[in-house]
Amino acid sequence: MTVPSKVGVLGGGRMGAGIAHAFCTAGASVVVVERDEQAANAAYERVASNLAKSVERGTTDESLDALVARLSVSTDYADFAGSGLVVEAVPEDFDLKASALQAVEEQLDADAWLASNTSSLSVSELAEKLQRPERFCGLHFFNPVPASTLIEVVLGKQTSDELAEAARTWVADLGKTPVVVNDAPGFASSRLGVAIALEAMRMVEEGVASAEDIDAAMVLGYKHPTGPLKTTDIVGLDVRLGIAEYLAATLGPRFEPPQILRDKVARGELGRKTGKGFFDWS
Known part of the structure:
Protein backbone atom coordinates (compact mmCIF):
# COMPACT_ATOMS: atom_id res chain seq x y z
CA MET A 1 0.00 0.00 0.00
CA THR A 2 1.74 3.15 -1.21
CA VAL A 3 1.03 6.62 0.15
CA PRO A 4 -2.54 7.75 -0.63
CA SER A 5 -2.95 9.83 -3.79
CA LYS A 6 -4.35 12.71 -1.72
CA VAL A 7 -3.04 13.56 1.73
CA GLY A 8 -4.23 16.32 4.04
CA VAL A 9 -2.16 18.08 6.69
CA LEU A 10 -3.85 20.12 9.40
CA GLY A 11 -1.46 22.86 10.49
CA GLY A 12 1.27 24.37 8.37
CA GLY A 13 3.88 25.34 10.94
CA ARG A 14 7.41 23.94 10.94
CA MET A 15 6.27 20.36 11.52
CA GLY A 16 3.18 20.49 9.31
CA ALA A 17 5.16 22.01 6.46
CA GLY A 18 7.77 19.28 6.80
CA ILE A 19 5.10 16.59 6.73
CA ALA A 20 3.50 18.15 3.65
CA HIS A 21 6.93 18.26 1.96
CA ALA A 22 7.51 14.57 2.70
CA PHE A 23 4.24 13.45 1.13
CA CYS A 24 4.63 15.81 -1.86
CA THR A 25 8.03 14.34 -2.70
CA ALA A 26 6.56 10.83 -2.31
CA GLY A 27 4.05 11.58 -5.08
CA ALA A 28 0.89 12.58 -3.22
CA SER A 29 -1.25 15.62 -3.84
CA VAL A 30 -1.22 17.51 -0.55
CA VAL A 31 -3.62 20.06 0.91
CA VAL A 32 -2.57 22.00 4.01
CA VAL A 33 -5.37 23.58 6.04
CA GLU A 34 -4.62 26.51 8.32
CA ARG A 35 -6.66 28.77 10.61
CA ASP A 36 -6.68 31.85 8.33
CA GLU A 37 -5.48 33.06 4.95
CA GLN A 38 -2.28 34.62 6.26
CA ALA A 39 -1.25 31.40 8.00
CA ALA A 40 -2.19 29.37 4.92
CA ASN A 41 -0.04 31.54 2.66
CA ALA A 42 2.87 31.28 5.10
CA ALA A 43 2.45 27.49 5.12
CA TYR A 44 2.57 27.41 1.32
CA GLU A 45 5.82 29.37 1.33
CA ARG A 46 7.37 27.03 3.92
CA VAL A 47 6.52 23.90 1.96
CA ALA A 48 7.54 25.42 -1.39
CA SER A 49 10.87 26.49 0.13
CA ASN A 50 11.50 22.95 1.39
CA LEU A 51 10.62 21.54 -2.03
CA ALA A 52 12.99 23.96 -3.74
CA LYS A 53 15.82 22.82 -1.45
CA SER A 54 15.10 19.19 -2.33
CA VAL A 55 15.39 20.03 -6.02
CA GLU A 56 18.63 21.97 -5.44
CA ARG A 57 20.15 19.10 -3.46
CA GLY A 58 19.12 16.51 -6.01
CA THR A 59 17.12 14.45 -3.50
CA THR A 60 14.21 14.34 -5.96
CA ASP A 61 14.17 13.73 -9.72
CA GLU A 62 11.12 15.93 -10.21
CA SER A 63 11.07 19.59 -11.17
CA LEU A 64 9.97 22.23 -8.70
CA ASP A 65 7.01 23.07 -10.94
CA ALA A 66 5.83 19.46 -10.83
CA LEU A 67 6.15 19.31 -7.06
CA VAL A 68 4.37 22.56 -6.23
CA ALA A 69 1.60 21.66 -8.69
CA ARG A 70 0.60 18.95 -6.20
CA LEU A 71 0.49 21.40 -3.27
CA SER A 72 -2.48 23.49 -2.20
CA VAL A 73 -3.48 25.36 0.94
CA SER A 74 -6.87 26.21 2.41
CA THR A 75 -8.69 27.55 5.44
CA ASP A 76 -11.65 25.18 4.98
CA TYR A 77 -11.77 21.71 6.55
CA ALA A 78 -14.10 20.68 3.73
CA ASP A 79 -11.08 20.63 1.42
CA PHE A 80 -9.91 17.48 3.21
CA ALA A 81 -12.75 15.62 1.46
CA GLY A 82 -11.41 12.84 -0.73
CA SER A 83 -8.16 12.48 1.22
CA GLY A 84 -6.96 8.97 1.85
CA LEU A 85 -5.04 10.18 4.89
CA VAL A 86 -5.01 13.34 6.99
CA VAL A 87 -2.20 14.04 9.46
CA GLU A 88 -3.00 16.49 12.26
CA ALA A 89 -0.06 18.73 13.23
CA VAL A 90 -1.51 21.36 15.57
CA PRO A 91 0.13 22.37 18.90
CA GLU A 92 0.61 19.75 21.62
CA ASP A 93 -2.59 20.32 23.60
CA PHE A 94 -5.00 17.42 24.14
CA ASP A 95 -8.27 19.36 23.89
CA LEU A 96 -7.08 21.27 20.82
CA LYS A 97 -5.98 18.09 19.07
CA ALA A 98 -9.15 16.20 20.01
CA SER A 99 -11.46 18.91 18.67
CA ALA A 100 -9.36 19.31 15.52
CA LEU A 101 -9.38 15.58 14.84
CA GLN A 102 -13.15 15.42 15.32
CA ALA A 103 -13.63 18.27 12.85
CA VAL A 104 -11.38 16.58 10.29
CA GLU A 105 -13.05 13.18 10.67
CA GLU A 106 -16.42 14.72 9.77
CA GLN A 107 -15.04 15.60 6.32
CA LEU A 108 -13.54 12.20 5.51
CA ASP A 109 -14.91 9.14 3.76
CA ALA A 110 -15.45 6.09 5.96
CA ASP A 111 -12.40 4.35 4.47
CA ALA A 112 -9.97 7.24 5.03
CA TRP A 113 -7.18 7.12 7.59
CA LEU A 114 -6.44 9.72 10.25
CA ALA A 115 -3.22 10.31 12.20
CA SER A 116 -1.81 12.67 14.81
CA ASN A 117 1.73 14.00 14.88
CA THR A 118 1.63 14.09 18.68
CA SER A 119 5.00 13.61 20.37
CA SER A 120 3.67 12.48 23.74
CA LEU A 121 -0.14 12.55 24.14
CA SER A 122 -2.13 9.33 24.42
CA VAL A 123 -3.20 8.08 21.01
CA SER A 124 -5.75 5.77 22.66
CA GLU A 125 -7.36 8.67 24.54
CA LEU A 126 -7.50 10.80 21.39
CA ALA A 127 -9.05 7.84 19.56
CA GLU A 128 -11.85 7.69 22.14
CA LYS A 129 -13.03 11.08 20.82
CA LEU A 130 -13.45 9.73 17.28
CA GLN A 131 -16.22 7.83 15.51
CA ARG A 132 -13.77 5.45 13.81
CA PRO A 133 -10.94 4.90 16.33
CA GLU A 134 -9.69 1.82 14.49
CA ARG A 135 -8.71 4.07 11.55
CA PHE A 136 -6.54 6.34 13.72
CA ILE A 151 8.97 8.24 12.06
CA GLU A 152 7.42 6.73 15.17
CA VAL A 153 4.25 4.77 14.36
CA VAL A 154 2.15 4.77 17.53
CA LEU A 155 -0.59 2.16 17.80
CA GLY A 156 -3.57 2.94 19.99
CA LYS A 157 -5.59 0.22 21.70
CA GLN A 158 -8.12 0.24 18.84
CA THR A 159 -5.77 0.85 15.89
CA SER A 160 -6.48 -1.82 13.27
CA ASP A 161 -3.84 -4.24 12.05
CA GLU A 162 -4.54 -2.96 8.54
CA LEU A 163 -3.61 0.59 9.53
CA ALA A 164 -0.52 -0.58 11.40
CA GLU A 165 0.75 -2.28 8.25
CA ALA A 166 -0.27 0.61 5.99
CA ALA A 167 1.58 3.10 8.20
CA ARG A 168 4.80 1.07 8.02
CA THR A 169 4.53 1.11 4.23
CA TRP A 170 3.86 4.85 4.06
CA VAL A 171 6.92 5.56 6.19
CA ALA A 172 9.09 3.42 3.90
CA ASP A 173 7.65 5.22 0.86
CA LEU A 174 8.66 8.52 2.45
CA GLY A 175 12.23 7.24 2.55
CA LYS A 176 12.23 6.96 6.32
CA THR A 177 12.40 4.15 8.87
CA PRO A 178 9.36 3.22 10.99
CA VAL A 179 9.72 2.49 14.69
CA VAL A 180 6.48 0.89 15.89
CA VAL A 181 5.47 1.41 19.52
CA ASN A 182 2.34 0.72 21.50
CA ASP A 183 0.66 3.76 23.02
CA ALA A 184 2.33 4.84 26.26
CA PRO A 185 3.19 8.27 27.69
CA GLY A 186 6.00 9.78 25.63
CA PHE A 187 6.15 6.66 23.43
CA ALA A 188 9.82 5.61 23.03
CA SER A 189 11.57 8.63 21.55
CA SER A 190 10.11 11.51 23.58
CA ARG A 191 10.32 9.54 26.82
CA LEU A 192 14.01 8.75 26.42
CA GLY A 193 14.93 12.07 24.80
CA VAL A 194 13.23 14.13 27.50
CA ALA A 195 14.73 12.01 30.30
CA ILE A 196 18.26 12.71 29.04
CA ALA A 197 17.52 16.39 28.41
CA LEU A 198 16.04 16.97 31.88
CA GLU A 199 19.09 15.41 33.53
CA ALA A 200 21.36 17.59 31.39
CA MET A 201 19.39 20.67 32.53
CA ARG A 202 19.78 19.65 36.17
CA MET A 203 23.54 19.35 35.62
CA VAL A 204 23.66 22.92 34.27
CA GLU A 205 21.52 24.06 37.18
CA GLU A 206 23.86 22.39 39.69
CA GLY A 207 26.97 23.79 38.04
CA VAL A 208 28.33 20.38 37.08
CA ALA A 209 29.43 21.63 33.65
CA SER A 210 28.52 24.13 30.96
CA ALA A 211 25.81 23.40 28.41
CA GLU A 212 28.52 23.23 25.73
CA ASP A 213 30.57 20.63 27.62
CA ILE A 214 27.57 18.50 28.58
CA ASP A 215 26.47 18.36 24.95
CA ALA A 216 30.03 17.63 23.81
CA ALA A 217 30.15 14.66 26.19
CA MET A 218 27.10 13.11 24.51
CA VAL A 219 28.20 13.94 20.96
CA LEU A 220 31.79 12.75 21.33
CA GLY A 221 31.30 10.01 23.92
CA TYR A 222 28.00 8.50 22.80
CA LYS A 223 27.97 9.58 19.13
CA HIS A 224 24.73 11.54 19.46
CA PRO A 225 24.50 13.78 16.37
CA THR A 226 23.36 16.69 18.58
CA GLY A 227 23.61 17.13 22.33
CA PRO A 228 20.48 17.04 24.53
CA LEU A 229 20.53 20.77 25.31
CA LYS A 230 21.00 21.92 21.72
CA THR A 231 18.24 19.49 20.72
CA THR A 232 16.04 21.11 23.36
CA ASP A 233 16.77 24.51 21.84
CA ILE A 234 15.81 23.22 18.39
CA VAL A 235 12.62 21.54 19.60
CA GLY A 236 11.67 24.53 21.77
CA LEU A 237 11.96 24.83 25.54
CA ASP A 238 8.22 25.47 25.81
CA VAL A 239 7.51 22.26 23.90
CA ARG A 240 9.90 20.29 26.10
CA LEU A 241 8.33 21.80 29.24
CA GLY A 242 4.85 20.76 28.12
CA ILE A 243 5.99 17.19 27.42
CA ALA A 244 7.86 16.98 30.73
CA GLU A 245 4.82 18.17 32.68
CA TYR A 246 2.64 15.58 30.92
CA LEU A 247 5.16 12.80 31.61
CA ALA A 248 5.49 13.88 35.26
CA ALA A 249 1.70 13.70 35.61
CA THR A 250 1.48 10.26 33.99
CA LEU A 251 4.77 8.55 34.87
CA GLY A 252 5.83 10.21 38.10
CA PRO A 253 8.22 12.75 39.62
CA ARG A 254 11.32 11.52 37.75
CA PHE A 255 10.06 13.68 34.86
CA GLU A 256 9.43 16.79 36.99
CA PRO A 257 10.81 19.78 35.03
CA PRO A 258 13.81 21.45 36.71
CA GLN A 259 13.47 25.08 37.76
CA ILE A 260 15.98 26.25 35.16
CA LEU A 261 13.62 25.09 32.40
CA ARG A 262 10.61 26.81 33.96
CA ASP A 263 12.59 30.02 34.45
CA LYS A 264 13.86 30.12 30.87
CA VAL A 265 10.36 29.56 29.46
CA ALA A 266 8.99 32.29 31.74
CA ARG A 267 11.63 34.68 30.39
CA GLY A 268 10.75 33.80 26.80
CA GLU A 269 14.05 31.98 26.21
CA LEU A 270 12.49 29.25 24.10
CA GLY A 271 15.51 28.21 22.06
CA ARG A 272 16.34 28.73 18.41
CA LYS A 273 12.98 30.27 17.52
CA THR A 274 13.52 33.18 19.95
CA GLY A 275 17.30 33.45 19.51
CA LYS A 276 18.19 32.17 22.98
CA GLY A 277 17.71 29.04 25.06
CA PHE A 278 20.56 27.05 26.55
CA PHE A 279 22.61 28.47 23.65
CA ASP A 280 22.76 31.83 21.89
CA TRP A 281 21.22 31.55 18.40
CA SER A 282 21.28 35.27 17.55
Missing part, protein backbone atom coordinates in the same frame (compact mmCIF):
# COMPACT_ATOMS: atom_id res chain seq x y z
CA CYS A 137 -2.90 6.11 14.81
CA GLY A 138 0.03 8.30 15.77
CA LEU A 139 2.63 9.30 13.17
CA HIS A 140 5.34 11.08 15.15
CA PHE A 141 7.59 12.91 12.69
CA PHE A 142 10.87 14.46 13.82
CA ASN A 143 12.19 17.97 13.32
CA PRO A 144 13.46 18.85 10.77
CA VAL A 145 11.24 16.44 8.83
CA PRO A 146 13.11 16.57 5.48
CA ALA A 147 16.42 15.58 7.10
CA SER A 148 15.08 13.12 9.69
CA THR A 149 15.09 9.42 8.84
CA LEU A 150 12.74 8.30 11.64
Whole structure:
Protein backbone atom coordinates (compact mmCIF):
# COMPACT_ATOMS: atom_id res chain seq x y z
CA MET A 1 0.00 0.00 0.00
CA THR A 2 1.74 3.15 -1.21
CA VAL A 3 1.03 6.62 0.15
CA PRO A 4 -2.54 7.75 -0.63
CA SER A 5 -2.95 9.83 -3.79
CA LYS A 6 -4.35 12.71 -1.72
CA VAL A 7 -3.04 13.56 1.73
CA GLY A 8 -4.23 16.32 4.04
CA VAL A 9 -2.16 18.08 6.69
CA LEU A 10 -3.85 20.12 9.40
CA GLY A 11 -1.46 22.86 10.49
CA GLY A 12 1.27 24.37 8.37
CA GLY A 13 3.88 25.34 10.94
CA ARG A 14 7.41 23.94 10.94
CA MET A 15 6.27 20.36 11.52
CA GLY A 16 3.18 20.49 9.31
CA ALA A 17 5.16 22.01 6.46
CA GLY A 18 7.77 19.28 6.80
CA ILE A 19 5.10 16.59 6.73
CA ALA A 20 3.50 18.15 3.65
CA HIS A 21 6.93 18.26 1.96
CA ALA A 22 7.51 14.57 2.70
CA PHE A 23 4.24 13.45 1.13
CA CYS A 24 4.63 15.81 -1.86
CA THR A 25 8.03 14.34 -2.70
CA ALA A 26 6.56 10.83 -2.31
CA GLY A 27 4.05 11.58 -5.08
CA ALA A 28 0.89 12.58 -3.22
CA SER A 29 -1.25 15.62 -3.84
CA VAL A 30 -1.22 17.51 -0.55
CA VAL A 31 -3.62 20.06 0.91
CA VAL A 32 -2.57 22.00 4.01
CA VAL A 33 -5.37 23.58 6.04
CA GLU A 34 -4.62 26.51 8.32
CA ARG A 35 -6.66 28.77 10.61
CA ASP A 36 -6.68 31.85 8.33
CA GLU A 37 -5.48 33.06 4.95
CA GLN A 38 -2.28 34.62 6.26
CA ALA A 39 -1.25 31.40 8.00
CA ALA A 40 -2.19 29.37 4.92
CA ASN A 41 -0.04 31.54 2.66
CA ALA A 42 2.87 31.28 5.10
CA ALA A 43 2.45 27.49 5.12
CA TYR A 44 2.57 27.41 1.32
CA GLU A 45 5.82 29.37 1.33
CA ARG A 46 7.37 27.03 3.92
CA VAL A 47 6.52 23.90 1.96
CA ALA A 48 7.54 25.42 -1.39
CA SER A 49 10.87 26.49 0.13
CA ASN A 50 11.50 22.95 1.39
CA LEU A 51 10.62 21.54 -2.03
CA ALA A 52 12.99 23.96 -3.74
CA LYS A 53 15.82 22.82 -1.45
CA SER A 54 15.10 19.19 -2.33
CA VAL A 55 15.39 20.03 -6.02
CA GLU A 56 18.63 21.97 -5.44
CA ARG A 57 20.15 19.10 -3.46
CA GLY A 58 19.12 16.51 -6.01
CA THR A 59 17.12 14.45 -3.50
CA THR A 60 14.21 14.34 -5.96
CA ASP A 61 14.17 13.73 -9.72
CA GLU A 62 11.12 15.93 -10.21
CA SER A 63 11.07 19.59 -11.17
CA LEU A 64 9.97 22.23 -8.70
CA ASP A 65 7.01 23.07 -10.94
CA ALA A 66 5.83 19.46 -10.83
CA LEU A 67 6.15 19.31 -7.06
CA VAL A 68 4.37 22.56 -6.23
CA ALA A 69 1.60 21.66 -8.69
CA ARG A 70 0.60 18.95 -6.20
CA LEU A 71 0.49 21.40 -3.27
CA SER A 72 -2.48 23.49 -2.20
CA VAL A 73 -3.48 25.36 0.94
CA SER A 74 -6.87 26.21 2.41
CA THR A 75 -8.69 27.55 5.44
CA ASP A 76 -11.65 25.18 4.98
CA TYR A 77 -11.77 21.71 6.55
CA ALA A 78 -14.10 20.68 3.73
CA ASP A 79 -11.08 20.63 1.42
CA PHE A 80 -9.91 17.48 3.21
CA ALA A 81 -12.75 15.62 1.46
CA GLY A 82 -11.41 12.84 -0.73
CA SER A 83 -8.16 12.48 1.22
CA GLY A 84 -6.96 8.97 1.85
CA LEU A 85 -5.04 10.18 4.89
CA VAL A 86 -5.01 13.34 6.99
CA VAL A 87 -2.20 14.04 9.46
CA GLU A 88 -3.00 16.49 12.26
CA ALA A 89 -0.06 18.73 13.23
CA VAL A 90 -1.51 21.36 15.57
CA PRO A 91 0.13 22.37 18.90
CA GLU A 92 0.61 19.75 21.62
CA ASP A 93 -2.59 20.32 23.60
CA PHE A 94 -5.00 17.42 24.14
CA ASP A 95 -8.27 19.36 23.89
CA LEU A 96 -7.08 21.27 20.82
CA LYS A 97 -5.98 18.09 19.07
CA ALA A 98 -9.15 16.20 20.01
CA SER A 99 -11.46 18.91 18.67
CA ALA A 100 -9.36 19.31 15.52
CA LEU A 101 -9.38 15.58 14.84
CA GLN A 102 -13.15 15.42 15.32
CA ALA A 103 -13.63 18.27 12.85
CA VAL A 104 -11.38 16.58 10.29
CA GLU A 105 -13.05 13.18 10.67
CA GLU A 106 -16.42 14.72 9.77
CA GLN A 107 -15.04 15.60 6.32
CA LEU A 108 -13.54 12.20 5.51
CA ASP A 109 -14.91 9.14 3.76
CA ALA A 110 -15.45 6.09 5.96
CA ASP A 111 -12.40 4.35 4.47
CA ALA A 112 -9.97 7.24 5.03
CA TRP A 113 -7.18 7.12 7.59
CA LEU A 114 -6.44 9.72 10.25
CA ALA A 115 -3.22 10.31 12.20
CA SER A 116 -1.81 12.67 14.81
CA ASN A 117 1.73 14.00 14.88
CA THR A 118 1.63 14.09 18.68
CA SER A 119 5.00 13.61 20.37
CA SER A 120 3.67 12.48 23.74
CA LEU A 121 -0.14 12.55 24.14
CA SER A 122 -2.13 9.33 24.42
CA VAL A 123 -3.20 8.08 21.01
CA SER A 124 -5.75 5.77 22.66
CA GLU A 125 -7.36 8.67 24.54
CA LEU A 126 -7.50 10.80 21.39
CA ALA A 127 -9.05 7.84 19.56
CA GLU A 128 -11.85 7.69 22.14
CA LYS A 129 -13.03 11.08 20.82
CA LEU A 130 -13.45 9.73 17.28
CA GLN A 131 -16.22 7.83 15.51
CA ARG A 132 -13.77 5.45 13.81
CA PRO A 133 -10.94 4.90 16.33
CA GLU A 134 -9.69 1.82 14.49
CA ARG A 135 -8.71 4.07 11.55
CA PHE A 136 -6.54 6.34 13.72
CA CYS A 137 -2.90 6.11 14.81
CA GLY A 138 0.03 8.30 15.77
CA LEU A 139 2.63 9.30 13.17
CA HIS A 140 5.34 11.08 15.15
CA PHE A 141 7.59 12.91 12.69
CA PHE A 142 10.87 14.46 13.82
CA ASN A 143 12.19 17.97 13.32
CA PRO A 144 13.46 18.85 10.77
CA VAL A 145 11.24 16.44 8.83
CA PRO A 146 13.11 16.57 5.48
CA ALA A 147 16.42 15.58 7.10
CA SER A 148 15.08 13.12 9.69
CA THR A 149 15.09 9.42 8.84
CA LEU A 150 12.74 8.30 11.64
CA ILE A 151 8.97 8.24 12.06
CA GLU A 152 7.42 6.73 15.17
CA VAL A 153 4.25 4.77 14.36
CA VAL A 154 2.15 4.77 17.53
CA LEU A 155 -0.59 2.16 17.80
CA GLY A 156 -3.57 2.94 19.99
CA LYS A 157 -5.59 0.22 21.70
CA GLN A 158 -8.12 0.24 18.84
CA THR A 159 -5.77 0.85 15.89
CA SER A 160 -6.48 -1.82 13.27
CA ASP A 161 -3.84 -4.24 12.05
CA GLU A 162 -4.54 -2.96 8.54
CA LEU A 163 -3.61 0.59 9.53
CA ALA A 164 -0.52 -0.58 11.40
CA GLU A 165 0.75 -2.28 8.25
CA ALA A 166 -0.27 0.61 5.99
CA ALA A 167 1.58 3.10 8.20
CA ARG A 168 4.80 1.07 8.02
CA THR A 169 4.53 1.11 4.23
CA TRP A 170 3.86 4.85 4.06
CA VAL A 171 6.92 5.56 6.19
CA ALA A 172 9.09 3.42 3.90
CA ASP A 173 7.65 5.22 0.86
CA LEU A 174 8.66 8.52 2.45
CA GLY A 175 12.23 7.24 2.55
CA LYS A 176 12.23 6.96 6.32
CA THR A 177 12.40 4.15 8.87
CA PRO A 178 9.36 3.22 10.99
CA VAL A 179 9.72 2.49 14.69
CA VAL A 180 6.48 0.89 15.89
CA VAL A 181 5.47 1.41 19.52
CA ASN A 182 2.34 0.72 21.50
CA ASP A 183 0.66 3.76 23.02
CA ALA A 184 2.33 4.84 26.26
CA PRO A 185 3.19 8.27 27.69
CA GLY A 186 6.00 9.78 25.63
CA PHE A 187 6.15 6.66 23.43
CA ALA A 188 9.82 5.61 23.03
CA SER A 189 11.57 8.63 21.55
CA SER A 190 10.11 11.51 23.58
CA ARG A 191 10.32 9.54 26.82
CA LEU A 192 14.01 8.75 26.42
CA GLY A 193 14.93 12.07 24.80
CA VAL A 194 13.23 14.13 27.50
CA ALA A 195 14.73 12.01 30.30
CA ILE A 196 18.26 12.71 29.04
CA ALA A 197 17.52 16.39 28.41
CA LEU A 198 16.04 16.97 31.88
CA GLU A 199 19.09 15.41 33.53
CA ALA A 200 21.36 17.59 31.39
CA MET A 201 19.39 20.67 32.53
CA ARG A 202 19.78 19.65 36.17
CA MET A 203 23.54 19.35 35.62
CA VAL A 204 23.66 22.92 34.27
CA GLU A 205 21.52 24.06 37.18
CA GLU A 206 23.86 22.39 39.69
CA GLY A 207 26.97 23.79 38.04
CA VAL A 208 28.33 20.38 37.08
CA ALA A 209 29.43 21.63 33.65
CA SER A 210 28.52 24.13 30.96
CA ALA A 211 25.81 23.40 28.41
CA GLU A 212 28.52 23.23 25.73
CA ASP A 213 30.57 20.63 27.62
CA ILE A 214 27.57 18.50 28.58
CA ASP A 215 26.47 18.36 24.95
CA ALA A 216 30.03 17.63 23.81
CA ALA A 217 30.15 14.66 26.19
CA MET A 218 27.10 13.11 24.51
CA VAL A 219 28.20 13.94 20.96
CA LEU A 220 31.79 12.75 21.33
CA GLY A 221 31.30 10.01 23.92
CA TYR A 222 28.00 8.50 22.80
CA LYS A 223 27.97 9.58 19.13
CA HIS A 224 24.73 11.54 19.46
CA PRO A 225 24.50 13.78 16.37
CA THR A 226 23.36 16.69 18.58
CA GLY A 227 23.61 17.13 22.33
CA PRO A 228 20.48 17.04 24.53
CA LEU A 229 20.53 20.77 25.31
CA LYS A 230 21.00 21.92 21.72
CA THR A 231 18.24 19.49 20.72
CA THR A 232 16.04 21.11 23.36
CA ASP A 233 16.77 24.51 21.84
CA ILE A 234 15.81 23.22 18.39
CA VAL A 235 12.62 21.54 19.60
CA GLY A 236 11.67 24.53 21.77
CA LEU A 237 11.96 24.83 25.54
CA ASP A 238 8.22 25.47 25.81
CA VAL A 239 7.51 22.26 23.90
CA ARG A 240 9.90 20.29 26.10
CA LEU A 241 8.33 21.80 29.24
CA GLY A 242 4.85 20.76 28.12
CA ILE A 243 5.99 17.19 27.42
CA ALA A 244 7.86 16.98 30.73
CA GLU A 245 4.82 18.17 32.68
CA TYR A 246 2.64 15.58 30.92
CA LEU A 247 5.16 12.80 31.61
CA ALA A 248 5.49 13.88 35.26
CA ALA A 249 1.70 13.70 35.61
CA THR A 250 1.48 10.26 33.99
CA LEU A 251 4.77 8.55 34.87
CA GLY A 252 5.83 10.21 38.10
CA PRO A 253 8.22 12.75 39.62
CA ARG A 254 11.32 11.52 37.75
CA PHE A 255 10.06 13.68 34.86
CA GLU A 256 9.43 16.79 36.99
CA PRO A 257 10.81 19.78 35.03
CA PRO A 258 13.81 21.45 36.71
CA GLN A 259 13.47 25.08 37.76
CA ILE A 260 15.98 26.25 35.16
CA LEU A 261 13.62 25.09 32.40
CA ARG A 262 10.61 26.81 33.96
CA ASP A 263 12.59 30.02 34.45
CA LYS A 264 13.86 30.12 30.87
CA VAL A 265 10.36 29.56 29.46
CA ALA A 266 8.99 32.29 31.74
CA ARG A 267 11.63 34.68 30.39
CA GLY A 268 10.75 33.80 26.80
CA GLU A 269 14.05 31.98 26.21
CA LEU A 270 12.49 29.25 24.10
CA GLY A 271 15.51 28.21 22.06
CA ARG A 272 16.34 28.73 18.41
CA LYS A 273 12.98 30.27 17.52
CA THR A 274 13.52 33.18 19.95
CA GLY A 275 17.30 33.45 19.51
CA LYS A 276 18.19 32.17 22.98
CA GLY A 277 17.71 29.04 25.06
CA PHE A 278 20.56 27.05 26.55
CA PHE A 279 22.61 28.47 23.65
CA ASP A 280 22.76 31.83 21.89
CA TRP A 281 21.22 31.55 18.40
CA SER A 282 21.28 35.27 17.55
